[in-house]
Amino acid sequence: MKLLITGASGFVGKYVVAEGLRRGHDVKAVVRPQTDVTRIPWHDCDRLELVRIDLRQQAELTAALVGVDAVIHLAAVKSGDFYDQFAGTVMATESLLAAMAEAKVSRLVAISTFSVYEYQQKRAHSLLDENSPLVTKERVINRDEYSQTKLIQEELYREFGTEHNGKVTILRPGMIYGREYLWHALLGAEFGSVLLRIGTRGTLPLSYVENCAEAMIITAESEGAIGETINIVDDNLPTQGQYTKELMKRAESPKLYYCPWVVMKSIAGFGWWINQTFLEGKAKMPGIVVPAKLHGRFKPLRYTNKHAKTVLNWQPKYTFEESLDRSCGDQELLKA
Amino acid sequence: MTTVLKAAVIGTGVISKEHLSFLAASPHARLVGVCDLSRAAARYAAQRYGADAPYTDFNQMLAEAQPDVVHILTPPQSHKFIATACLKAGAHVICEKPIASHYQDFQELWAIAQECDRALIEDQNYRFNEPILAIHDLVTQGKLGHIEEIEVRMSLGLRGGGRFADENLPSPIHQMPAGVIHDLITHLVYLALPYLPSFDYIRATWNNHGGGDLFKYDDLDALVIGDNVHARFRFSCTTMPEGFHFRVRGTEGYAETDLFQPYIRAVYPRGGKQLSPLVNHWCNGLDLMKASVRNFRRKIMQRTPYEGLKILLDRTYTALINGTPLPISYDDMERTSRLIDALVAEDNQR
Numbered sequence: 001m002k003l004l005i006t007g008a009s010g011f012v013g014k015y016v017v018a019e020g021l022r023r024g025h026d027v028k029a030v031v032r033p034q035t036d037v038t039r040i041p042w043h044d045c046d047r048l049e050l051v052r053i054d055l056r057q058q059a060e061l062t063a064a065l066v067g068v069d070a071v072i073h074l075a076a077v078k079s080g081d082f083y084d085q086f087a088g089t090v091m092a093t094e095s096l097l098a099a100m101a102e103a104k105v106s107r108l109v110a111i112s113t114f115s116v117y118e119y120q121q122k123r124a125h126s127l128l129d130e131n132s133p134l135v136t137k138e139r140v141i142n143r144d145e146y147s148q149t150k151l152i153q154e155e156l157y158r159e160f161g162t163e164h165n166g167k168v169t170i171l172r173p174g175m176i177y178g179r180e181y182l183w184h185a186l187l188g189a190e191f192g193s194v195l196l197r198i199g200t201r202g203t204l205p206l207s208y209v210e211n212c213a214e215a216m217i218i219t220a221e222s223e224g225a226i227g228e229t230i231n232i233v234d235d236n237l238p239t240q241g242q243y244t245k246e247l248m249k250r251a252e253s254p255k256l257y258y259c260p261w262v263v264m265k266s267i268a269g270f271g272w273w274i275n276q277t278f279l280e281g282k283a284k285m286p287g288i289v290v291p292a293k294l295h296g297r298f299k300p301l302r303y304t305n306k307h308a309k310t311v312l313n314w315q316p317k318y319t320f321e322e323s324l325d326r327s328c329g330d331q332e333l334l335k336a
Numbered sequence: 337m338t339t340v341l342k343a344a345v346i347g348t349g350v351i352s353k354e355h356l357s358f359l360a361a362s363p364h365a366r367l368v369g370v371c372d373l374s375r376a377a378a379r380y381a382a383q384r385y386g387a388d389a390p391y392t393d394f395n396q397m398l399a400e401a402q403p404d405v406v407h408i409l410t411p412p413q414s415h416k417f418i419a420t421a422c423l424k425a426g427a428h429v430i431c432e433k434p435i436a437s438h439y440q441d442f443q444e445l446w447a448i449a450q451e452c453d454r455a456l457i458e459d460q461n462y463r464f465n466e467p468i469l470a471i472h473d474l475v476t477q478g479k480l481g482h483i484e485e486i487e488v489r490m491s492l493g494l495r496g497g498g499r500f501a502d503e504n505l506p507s508p509i510h511q512m513p514a515g516v517i518h519d520l521i522t523h524l525v526y527l528a529l530p531y532l533p534s535f536d537y538i539r540a541t542w543n544n545h546g547g548g549d550l551f552k553y554d555d556l557d558a559l560v561i562g563d564n565v566h567a568r569f570r571f572s573c574t575t576m577p578e579g580f581h582f583r584v585r586g587t588e589g590y591a592e593t594d595l596f597q598p599y600i601r602a603v604y605p606r607g608g609k610q611l612s613p614l615v616n617h618w619c620n621g622l623d624l625m626k627a628s629v630r631n632f633r634r635k636i637m638q639r640t641p642y643e644g645l646k647i648l649l650d651r652t653y654t655a656l657i658n659g660t661p662l663p664i665s666y667d668d669m670e671r672t673s674r675l676i677d678a679l680v681a682e683d684n685q686r
Contacts, residue, residue, distance in 0.1 A: 032504040054505040080498070083350045086377065094376045137383070152380060284638045 003220055004028040004068045004105075006055060006096065007075030009035045011180050012111075014334055015213035016072060018042050021336035023217055028064060030055070030075070042336040055092035058099050065103035070220040071096070072109040076153070082145045089149040093156050101164040107226075109219045110157040112172045114205055114231070115147040119295040127302045128205070130172075130229050135292075142292035161227070169225040173212050173232040174205030174303065179327040181209075182247055183254060186297055187240055189288045195254045198288070199261035200241035202300030205233050208323035210333065211316040218312045230308045234316045234323070237303060246321065250328035261298055268294045339657045344369040344401055344427070346394050346418055347409030348381040350499075351432060354642045355407045355649070356385040364653040369401040394418060398425040405430060405656065411508040412519070416441045419456070423448050428455040428656055430649070433522035435669060437512060439677040446666065455662055457652055458669045460526045462580070464644035464651075467593035467600050468527065471584060474591050475531065479604045481588030483531045488524040489570040489581040495546050495554060503550050513680045514542065515552030517571050521679070524569045526672045527582055534562035535675055538684040546573060558679050569679070580641070595641050598634075599627035 003020050007013040008029035020027045021042055029037075030051045037043040037050065053060045055075055065071070073096060077088025100108065117128060118135040140148050160166035175186050183190075186204055188197040207215075215232050219225045238246065247253070271289040275281055287293040308314055318326060326333060343365040345355055352370075359367045371391040372378040378390035391397035398406075398421065406422040408415055408431045416436055419429045429449070435458040436442040449456035462468060474480055494500045499507050500516045512518035540558035544551055554573040559566065583592035589604025600623060607615035651663040678684055 034503045056505060081350070083353075084499070086380070090376050090380070091374050094374055152376060156376060279637065282638060283636045 001069040001221065002026045002028065002067055003070055003072060003217075004030060004051070004065060005072045005074065006030045007073075009037055009040065010074060011178070012176055012209055012212065013074045014040055014042075015178070015209045016074065016216050017048070018334045018336055019210070019213040019217045020072075020220075021045055021047055023221075025217070028068060030064070041332060041334045045336040048336070056087070056095045058095045058102075061096060061099035062102045065099055065105045068103070068105050070107035070109060071100060071105060072111070072216055072220055074111045074216075076111075076146075076150070078146055080145075082148065085145045085149045086152075090152045090156070093153050097156060097160045097164075097166075100160070100166070106165060107167045107220070108157065108160065108169070109216060109225075110154075110168055110170045111216065112154050112157075112170050113146070113150050114172055114174050115143070115296060116151045116154055116172065117296075119299050119301075120292050122295075122299065122301065124300050125302060127304065128231075129304050130231055130307050139292065142290060143296060144287060144293055147296065167226040169219050169222075169227070170229040171216060171219055171232055172229065173207045173215075176207050176209050176212050177323075177327070178209030179333065182251060182324075182327060187244060188256075189286075190254075193254055195256050196288075197240065197244065197256055197258045198264045198294075198298045199300065200239065200244075200258070202240050202261065202298060203237050203302060204240055204243055205301075205303045206237055206243070206320070207232050207234055208316070208318055208320075208327075210326070211318055211323070214317060215308060215312060215314050218314050222312055225311050228307075228311050230311055231303070231305065232308055233303045233305045234318075234320065235305065236320060238320050243320075246324055247328075250324055261300065264288065264294060264298065265291070338363050340364060340366050341404040341653060341656060342366055342368045342402065343405045343407065344371065344397055344403035345381070345387075345407045345409060346371045346397075346422075347432075348372040348374070348377045349409060352381060352409050354640070354645050355409060355430075356381060358646050358649045359407075360385040362650065362653060364650075364657060365405070368403055369397040371397045395421060398422060398427065403427050405653070408432060412437055412512060413508060416445050419445055420448050423452045423454045423456070426452070426454065428457075430457045430459065430652060432459050434458070434512075434518060434673070434676065436673060437518075439673045442669065442673040446670075455652075455656060456669075457662055457664050458522070458672070459645065459648065460522070460664050460668060460672070461642060461645035461648050462523050462527060462595055464647040464663070465595055465598070465641065466643065467595065467598050468582065468644070470600055471582070471591045471593060471602075472530065474602055474604070475584060475586070479589060479602075480584060480586030480591060481604075483584050483586045484565055485583075485585040486528040486531050486565070486567040487570070487581070487583045487585075488527050488568070489572075489579070490520060490524060491572045491575045491577070491579050492520070493573060493576060493578060495551070495573045501550070506550060510550060510552065514556075514676075515554075517542075517553050517556050518676075518680075520571065521556070521569070521676055522672060523580075524571065525675050525679075526668065528560075528567045528569070529668070529671050529675070531584060532560065532562050532565050532567045535560050535678060536563070537561040538675075538678050540569075540679040540684050542680075542685060556679075560675065560679075597627075597631055598641075599624055599631075 009031045033052045051064045077085045161168040188195045268289045268291045275283045367387040370381040370387045371394045382390035406427045509519045542553040543555040556571040558569040580595040591602040
């Protein structure tokens with residue numbers, strides 16, 4: 001297959017390109033014009049073509065899509081204000097989908113996120129799967145910019161399916177971790193070199209980056225995945241405490257402080273009440289004391305990868321311990 | 337009964353949040369349409385701020401929604417083209433700064449507005465920020481004496497990231513005659529103009545201290561003298577922290593503020609000749625303490641330096657409804673546009 005992969009030089013994109021090449025595909029890797037890819041081991045692979053464009057340049061994108069069998073769309077902006085993220089995530093996707101329609105490329109593996117789910121109204125320790133409700137338009141305003149823009153992005157994917165007969169699969173990976181990202185946002189809140197751990201017993205919806213990359217490529221190959229929405233998490237998910245303990249055996253740790261989930265939940269609830277009661281809800285609070293954002297990161301829930309395994313016939317290749325060993329070792333992971 | 341004008345917005349970039357939140361809350365406006373080339377952006381803004389419909393074609397919006405007022409928030413190069421269509425469709429126009437890329441374009445646009453008997457307003461929002469209005473009161477009350485110097489200074493770390501620093505998809509603002517500074521210089525100029533009677537002497541030094549091809553200029557140091565009044569305009573990408581400082585000096589005293597961290601420091605005769613320095617110190621110290629509390633509250637409550645925009649828009653809608661003079665006059669816009677052209681003109685560059 002000829003795959004076009006957006007966000008190819010990003011944390012996840014690098015692994016997806018490597019996996020695509022390893023599985024024998026030709027890959028068009030879309031990177032932004034000024035990106036330096038010379039340090040990525042696959043940059044000079046024969047079956048790789050670098051496409052240097054900004055996704056909002058639709059005309060160039062249409063030309064790049066000629067002959068492509070499937071698109072894996074990873075590119076998104078996770079930092080900056082709402083307008084930065086809207087431009088880099090929503091408008092870039094809009095441009096990509098218009099270019100795909102023009103180039104008559106219909107197969108799309110759209111990478112979404114667990115951030116589109118509703119958490120605050122979900123019961124603790126209940127199961128979060130593909131049938132769980134998404135955050136509503138009325139409530140999404142209380143979530144971070146990433147959730148807001150990814151939710152709009154999913155709407156665009158569905159429209160592409162209905163308006164252009166797009167063959168779309170939406171993948172929602174949990175927290176993707178790997179060598180470049182081990183002390184992740186579901187463990188706690190970062191304050192400089194200090195990590196305030198929030199909870200220890202909650203199960204982490206983790207997806208090791210190599211496992212996740214393989215699932216994305218298998219999805220592109222799979223006819224049966226068309227029209228499906230699939231959550232991607234690993235097997236035998238660790239709790240926050242187990243993850244931290246295993247990681248500390250292998251890697252340097254930031255300075256850690258601890259706050260139980262119930263305490264943090266109460267603080268956030270109190271802060272919310274103060275804001276609504278005395279400040280007309282207009283005060284801007286740090287994310288961890290905004291209940292909708294706090295629940296989205298730390299609420300203890302259960303997760304499953306049953307649907308992914310059934311539809312994709314996929315099995316996460318590496319266990320949690322193996323994933324940490326690979327992440328903390330010096331083995332080259334990005335060879336094509 | 338309150339008169340309600342049908343309002344529409346073209347362009348949904350960062351500044352649209354301020355316009356749209358005003359329109360969503362104003363009793364004088366009903367948002368009938370939001371237009372953007374991006375369907376997703378138009379749809380999002382329309383839904384978020386309760387517009388009747390989103391559009392991707394502004395001509396279609398003008399024909400279908402028939403707005404009384406259109407807010408044009410697109411890149412400056414498109415203002416003349418879009419504003420002309422809006423005016424000819426019978427809508428008043430509120431246009432983001434700079435209203436036109438060149439003075440000549442402004443004059444042509446103004447002529448079209450006159451022909452169509454429609455209002456044309458440039459967003460000169462900082463003129464309506466509380467500290468600027470307070471300083472203006474001090475001047476008009478004569479407390480600072482005869483004004484002889486004005487200094488307007490903006491420091492913004494534009495090279496450190498964000499929209500203007502993106503080399504992958506350069507902002508269209510870089511194509512303006514003065515590059516990115518052209519997007520901001522309107523603010524510097526219109527704040528000084530009420531105190532600058534004429535432009536007899538103009539010297540502007542434009543630099544690209546940071547180098548590279550993306551930025552045409554990243555630094556401006558300009559001096560304008562008119563009728564013995566000196567106005568200095570400074571723009572810097574490197575002097576930190578970010579700030580927007582405005583200072584007027586008269587024959588009796590001076591007043592200054594920073595619009596990004598608002599406070600007022602005013603020194604003028606108070607308490608008699610002997611006690612004046614002491615009274616000024618005490619008064620300014622007290623004001624600074626109050627400002628620090630106020631600014632903390634502003635930060636928590638997400639108040640932005642765009643407070644003046646809401647006042648400007650409110651006054652504009654009220655004036656349009658009542659047929660009274662608009663808060664920004666032809667002279668305000670004409671002099672601003674003319675001085676910007678002069679500052680950019682090669683003849684005045686040293």
